[in-house]
Amino acid sequence: MMNYIWAGMLVLGVIFAIINGRLNEFSEGLMKSCTDGVYFIIGLAGIMGVWSGIMNIAKETGLIDLVAKATKPIIRFLFPLGLRKDTIAMILMSFTANLFGAGNSATVFSIKAMVMLDEENNRSEIASNAMCMFIAANMSMIQLVPITVVKIRSEAGSINSGSIIIPSILAGLLSMAASIMVCKLYEGKRI
Amino acid sequence: MITSVLNQISLFFIPGIITLVIFFGIFKKAPVYDLFIEGTKDGLKTAMEILPFIIAIFIGIEALVSSGAMQFLESLLGPVFQFFGIPKELISMVLLRPVSGSGSLVLVEKIISQYGPDSFIGRSASVMVGSCETIFYVLAVYFGATSVKNIRHAFSAGMVGYIVGIFASLLACMYI
Numbered sequence: 425m426m427n428y429i430w431a432g433m434l435v436l437g438v439i440f441a442i443i444n445g446r447l448n449e450f451s452e453g454l455m456k457s458c459t460d461g462v463y464f465i466i467g468l469a470g471i472m473g474v475w476s477g478i479m480n481i482a483k484e485t486g487l488i489d490l491v492a493k494a495t496k497p498i499i500r501f502l503f504p505l506g507l508r509k510d511t512i513a514m515i516l517m518s519f520t521a522n523l524f525g526a527g528n529s530a531t532v533f534s535i536k537a538m539v540m541l542d543e544e545n546n547r548s549e550i551a552s553n554a555m556c557m558f559i560a561a562n563m564s565m566i567q568l569v570p571i572t573v574v575k576i577r578s579e580a581g582s583i584n585s586g587s588i589i590i591p592s593i594l595a596g597l598l599s600m601a602a603s604i605m606v607c608k609l610y611e612g613k614r615i
Numbered sequence: 616m617i618t619s620v621l622n623q624i625s626l627f628f629i630p631g632i633i634t635l636v637i638f639f640g641i642f643k644k645a646p647v648y649d650l651f652i653e654g655t656k657d658g659l660k661t662a663m664e665i666l667p668f669i670i671a672i673f674i675g676i677e678a679l680v681s682s683g684a685m686q687f688l689e690s691l692l693g694p695v696f697q698f699f700g701i702p703k704e705l706i707s708m709v710l711l712r713p714v715s716g717s718g719s720l721v722l723v724e725k726i727i728s729q730y731g732p733d734s735f736i737g738r739s740a741s742v743m744v745g746s747c748e749t750i751f752y753v754l755a756v757y758f759g760a761t762s763v764k765n766i767r768h769a770f771s772a773g774m775v776g777y778i779v780g781i782f783a784s785l786l787a788c789m790y791i
Contacts, residue, residue, distance in 0.1 A: 426755070426758075426759075426764070429675075430671060430672075430675050433675035433676070433678055433679055434674070434675060434678050436678070436679060436682070436684050437675075437677075437678025437679055437681070437682040437684055438678070438682070439682075439684075440679075440682035440683050440684040440687060441678075441681070441682035441683070443683075444682065444683040446681065446682055446683055449681045449682075450678065450681050450682045452681075453677045453678070453680070453681030454674050454677055454678060454681070456677070457673040457674050457676070457677035458670050458673060458674050460673055461666070461669045461670040461672075461673035461674075462666065462670070464669060464673075465662055465663075465665070465666045465669055468662055469658075469659055469662035469663070472658040472659065472661060472662045473655040473656075473658040473659045473662070474655065474658075475658065476654040476655055476657050476658025476659075476661070477650070477651035477652065477653075477654040477655035477658065478632070478633060478636050478651065478654070479636075479654060480650050480651065480653055480654025480655075480657070481636050481637070481640045481645065481647050481650045481651055481654070482636045482639070482640075483654075484645060484650050485636075485639055485640045485643045485645045485650075486643065487635075487636060487639045487640075517632075520628070521628070524624065524625045524628035525625055526625075526628055526629060529629065531756075532658070534753075534757055535661065535665060535756070535757060535760045536658075536661060538757045538758070538760050538761050539661060539760050539761060541761070542760075542761035542762055542763065545763075547761075547762040548762070548763070549762060549763060549764040549765060550763065550764075550765045550767065551758070551761075551763045551765060551766050551767045551769060555758075555761070555763065555769065556766070556767055556768050556769040556772060559753065559754065559757055559758075559769045559772075559773070560769060560772035560773060560776065562753070562757075563748040563750050563753050563754075563772075563773050563776060563777075564748060564773075564776040564777075564780065565748075566746065567745060567746075568621045568624065568625060569621045569622050569625050570741075570744065570745030570746075571622075571625065572720060572744075573720075573723060573741045573744050573745050576720070576723060576724050576727060576741075577727060577732045577737075577741055580724070580727045580728055580731075580732040580737075581732065582727075582732035582733055582737075583733055584733065585732065587733075587738070588738055588741040588742050588745055588788075589621065589745070590787075590791060591738070591742045591746075591784065591787030591788055591791045592741075592742045592745030592746040592784075592787075593746070594783065594787050594791070595742055595743075595745075595746035595747075595780055595783035595784040595786075595787050596745070596746035596747075596780065598779050598780065598783040599746060599747065599776040599777065599779045599780030599783060600776065601779075602775050602776050602779035602780075603772045603773065603775060603776030603779075604772075606768060606771055606772040606775045606776070607768060607772045609768075610767065610768035610771070610772075
């Protein structure tokens with residue numbers, strides 16, 4: 425599926441660039457964005473290294489087992505088939521990092537968690553229920569303080585830049601409930 | 616008040632976890648330094664493994680934005696969105712948010728400076744960024760790191776969550 429989506433994006437881009445006479449912007453944009461991608465990963469690589477290191481300590485010392493035990497009820501609800509303890513820990517780290525708005529760290533935990541879920545799924549080409557549930561919950565995870573937006577607002581002279589926090593959390597919770605419900609509905613269906 | 620409390624909690628997240636893990640490790644007399652190095656190697660490998668997927672999604676999105684295809688999509692979908700009660704000032708936000716995190720931040724800045732941070736439009740745009748995820752981007756990058764080709768209901772779950780998030784943002788800004 426990704427083949428068609430990706431090809432579609434590029435082909436549509438070329439067609440519109442020709443129609444709009446923006447071939448120059450198009451080419452420059454493409455070259456700039458692939459460099460941006462590399463910069464992004466370079467920035468991410470350091471963070472990924474640090475957190476993988478820290479998580480490895482937690483895993484080897486048994487801290488992860490304690491955390492996995494403490495959060496069993498939530499994990500049971502989201503992933504009824506059960507998961508390896510270190511996968512659970514990575515998933516929890518990803519959720520909490522999202523919750524606390526640790527942006528890049530959250531990305532790192534999420535990618536690691538997906539790789540681990542992939543291993544548990546025997547590197548199958550078909551996503552497991554757990555993968556879908558994780559990504560759904562993760563995509564819609566609320567953020568306690570959307571710090572960047574609050575900052576943008578206060579710089580723009582807002583009288584109450586934090587006034588959007590409660591609405592954001594409420595909207596986020598609704599969106600999360602909807603995503604999780606869709607997953608639960610589909611889980612029984614096999615392809 | 617709530618804001619500053621939540622802010623403080625967020626500030627302690629990273630230092631808190633690092634302290635906890637290190638102290639627990641020392642308490643258990645584990646070789647924390649060696650374990651850290653071992654894990655870090657693994658993390659760097661993952662970072663390099665996902666680079667191709669990141670480049671692919673970055674140029675794909677850029678192709679749509681810089682060619683003006685996104686603008687066309689906006690004008691096409693505008694009437695549909697307005698029919699469902701989404702103000703026309705926010706249509707570009709609704710369309711850009713799922714694909715680009717940095718792009719939607721630039722856009723929210725633009726919207727806020729144009730309509731004012733405390734206007735309904737300004738607040739709604741802020742809440743959308745605060746509560747809705749960059750779902751297309753997340754799906755591409757996260758699944759990109761795996762061997763999955765068929766993502767099953769992950770797409771619908773993300774999409775439904777996103778749409779609910781958009782409407783919930785508007786409602787929340789209307790009543791709170």
